[in-house]
Amino acid sequence: xxIAMALYRAHIRVTLRPSIxxxxxxxxxxxxxxxxLTSIRDVRMGKFIELTVEAGSPEDADRRTQEVCxxxxxxxxxxxxxxxxERLP
Amino acid sequence: MNAxxxxxxxxxFPGSNCDHDAYYVVKKILxxxxxxxxxxxxxxxxxxxxxxPGGFSYGDYLxxxxxxxxxPIMREVVRFAEAGGSVLGICNGFQILVEAGLLPGVLLxxxxxxxxCRYVNLRVENASTxxxxxxxxxxxxxxxxxxxxxxxxxxxxxxxxxxxNAQVVFRYxxxxxxxxxxxxxxxxxxNIAGIVNEQGNVxxxxxxxxxxxxxxxxxxxGQKVFxxxxxxxxxxxxxxxxxxxxxATSAQQK
Numbered sequence: 001x002x003i004a005m006a007l008y009r010a011h012i013r014v015t016l017r018p019s020i021x022x023x024x025x026x027x028x029x030x031x032x033x034x035x036x037l038t039s040i041r042d043v044r045m046g047k048f049i050e051l052t053v054e055a056g057s058p059e060d061a062d063r064r065t066q067e068v069c070x071x072x073x074x075x076x077x078x079x080x081x082x083x084x085x086e087r088l089p
Numbered sequence: 090m091n092a093x094x095x096x097x098x099x100x101x102f103p104g105s106n107c108d109h110d111a112y113y114v115v116k117k118i119l120x121x122x123x124x125x126x127x128x129x130x131x132x133x134x135x136x137x138x139x140x141x142p143g144g145f146s147y148g149d150y151l152x153x154x155x156x157x158x159x160x161p162i163m164r165e166v167v168r169f170a171e172a173g174g175s176v177l178g179i180c181n182g183f184q185i186l187v188e189a190g191l192l193p194g195v196l197l198x199x200x201x202x203x204x205x206c207r208y209v210n211l212r213v214e215n216a217s218t219x220x221x222x223x224x225x226x227x228x229x230x231x232x233x234x235x236x237x238x239x240x241x242x243x244x245x246x247x248x249x250x251x252x253x254n255a256q257v258v259f260r261y262x263x264x265x266x267x268x269x270x271x272x273x274x275x276x277x278x279x280n281i282a283g284i285v286n287e288q289g290n291v292x293x294x295x296x297x298x299x300x301x302x303x304x305x306x307x308x309x310x311g312q313k314v315f316x317x318x319x320x321x322x323x324x325x326x327x328x329x330x331x332x333x334x335x336x337a338t339s340a341q342q343k
Contacts, residue, residue: 020242021276023202072159075152075188077195078242 003056007088010053010065014074014081015046061085095319096122098136102157107143114302119315128160137322138175141182153238154184176291180236183293192286192293194243200276204237209274211282212262215255218285219321220292223313229266230310232296239295241277259283
């Protein structure tokens with residue numbers, strides 16, 4: 001039996017863990033402050049990555065995306081990751 | 090009789106820019122053998138020790154050192170290190186070592202957000218490693234830093250282990266050796282500037298000893314790191330594994 005492979009688009013978000021100081025976010029926050037937008041605070045910066053996964057099922061796509069996040073896209077010492085998967089037509 | 094010469098391999102990644110400085114110091118200043126090892130090579134050509142030089146390997150894409158870690162040569166470097174071979178990572182080389190899992194922790198963006206290029210003072214916290222045997226314990230070295238991501242960070246348990254095993258080798262300090270917040274250029278935890286692995290055969294440091302080795306440049310403290318390593322590989326290389334374990338034991342007894 002062959003498994004029908006399908007394409008999924010992964011939308012991945014890599015963010016600094018809450019305990020890690022984000023100097024970039026702080027700098028942007030200060031710039032927002034200088035605009036006079038005093039209602040905006042707690043800025044955190046991160047990375048947004050998109051990629052296409054070929055997989056046999058949604059679970060399989062999830063597993064493959066987890067793996068690439070864990071092994072390369074995020075460094076678990078300082079970063080967390082989250083993603084959504086969208087099946088491509 | 091001529092003294093035995095050390096053969097130091099210097100890895101060249103696309104974007105390395107301190108590779109020639111390290112080569113120059115090893116070969117011309119200290120009179121040893123030096124060989125460049127291309128990142129696509131899979132043969133360490135029988136070198137006695139490896140330097141991962143500073144620079145911006147792979148443009149620092151994704152995270153500093155994150156891509157270099159997957160170079161073909163790094164598989165061999167990891168194997169070499171795991172067998173007890175000496176590996177010195179300088180600046181970007183240190184970042185590559187933590188990404189490769191050969192050293193614990195991570196190097197974050199400098200707390201100031203700025204790229205910092207200037208001389209700093211470093212207190213030698215452990216002068217019994219193979220990279221610091223030419224230093225006195227507590228000696229203060231003048232060596233420059235040049236980085237935007239040198240802010241050492243790790244979890245509390247790892248930090249405790251580093252301190253207990255005397256794995257912190259260099260700390261940023263005042264000229265008199267006082268470790269103060271003012272002497273910390275980049276926000277590193279407990280002013281950490283360089284660490285060794287548990288076995289003591291892999292050192293990562295943000296400061297650039299190769300930039301403070303030629304007398305023409307005014308400072309030669311950086312030579313002490315290279316001289317220590319050369320002394321190790323020329324006199325004691327065959328005992329690396331055993332000596333490494335002995336070192337770890339003596340560090341625990343302190």
